[in-house]
Amino acid sequence: MATQPREESANMGKSTWLAFAVHILTASGALWALLAMVAAADRDWPMMFAWLGVALVVDGVDGPLARAANVTEKLPTWSGAALDFVIDYATYVLLPAFAIATAGLMSSPYNLIASGLVVVSGALYFAYEGMKLPDNCFRGFPVTWNMLVFVIFAFPGLQAYSLAIIVVFVALTFAPVRFVHPVRVKRLRPLTLAVAIVWLGSAFVAASDGMQAQGLTGIGLAGSSIYLLVIGALFQLSDRMRARSAE
Template sequence: MAISSKSLADKLMIERPKRRQTLAFAVHLFTASGAVCGLLALIAAVEGHWSIMFAWLGAALFVDGIDGTMARRARVWEVLPRWSGETLDLVVDYLTYVLVPAFAVAMGGLMPAWLAVPASAAILLTSALYFADTEMKTDDLYFQGFPAVWNLVVFYFFLVPMNAWLIAAIIALLSVATFLPIKFVHPFRVVRLRLLTIGLLALWAVLAVVAVVEGLNPPGWVVLGLCACALYFLVFGLIPFRRRAAEDSASGL
């Protein structure tokens, strides 16, 4: 029996929302997979396999880097309003950006235990407060205050030989910077110099992979390149630019 055009239209109207919901939920699952990467990173850290830990944290960073774009294109917040992608992202980020790196600071032999435990506690406490801050992003889509990317900071602690007191000082400084009205660039959403920023991010990713493959003991030029990229991202938000509100407020991706 032939299906009438009205019946076919009704069927398509029913199936289309279901396909969109399936796609949206798949994006949520992809975001949640970062937590699995976090668990595997934590297991590696417990066993003292620091390069493997950073490999899994890198995988989680990759997931976090593209899931927002996927969610916006799938319009997840409209299709599945029951599940908050923003909340899910914060939960996963706290595990991979904060908890695992804090554990590495506490147990990685970077400093004496009596100094490492308070330093790790500072990371956990300040980051929890930062993630609860409803004004963590500015109108032009920068992060306001140090954005608790401790996975990246601790990566440099293992990569570059540092005195225990210097490590403690950096942790203290960045913990305070969490609450300061200073800007840190969001590499995908800030319009200003976006192509340069994304290019340097890609370069950083390649160099970081080399460093992890080399067991966190890469050639000097790799370390120098990673430090140069870190300097760019660190000072970008501190450089004054002539503001163009319409441009800066555009999300683009």
């Protein structure tokens, strides 16, 4: 009988360390951000976006792992949400804004104006407690500037309109429009996950080709980007139409 408490204590210790390992995985995003920063300082934009891609994948898997490991209950004094916000601001907002400011996408002072709008709107968005809706969609553009700025880099034709594009998406940050979370939104989740994988694969090929999205790579990157941008709004429109027809 004396061995039972010891076994329970050992199992509790293992589960606690497993939960902490998930926090370490999330915190590794700081390392990927640092490596992306070093690449950005060298103006090595493909490598910068490659490290941001690693951080993006980590951010996509650490949430489900945290829920599976019951991190909140096992480690109540460690805030996974706070840790996630720190990493996400660096990788989703700050580093892409640095690229906007220094990569020559637009002339001065417009580059500083655009990057300033990105960092300020991004900071405000992370402070907004209403960003997550009951269906796990985001309310407003979820400041995924790492993805948007990559697309601008990969399609040179967009660079002439980069300031206008950035201003529009800054405005969408505060708009009552839904954007999907590819992992958490259950509606069409298999399709959305498949599209997200297409986006990552296309982005990898484009980065490997000197930040050029051509041929099938361009089609895959453009099509998946459009889907991920508009599918949440289509869900929202569909729900409104159903509500009106039910009245």
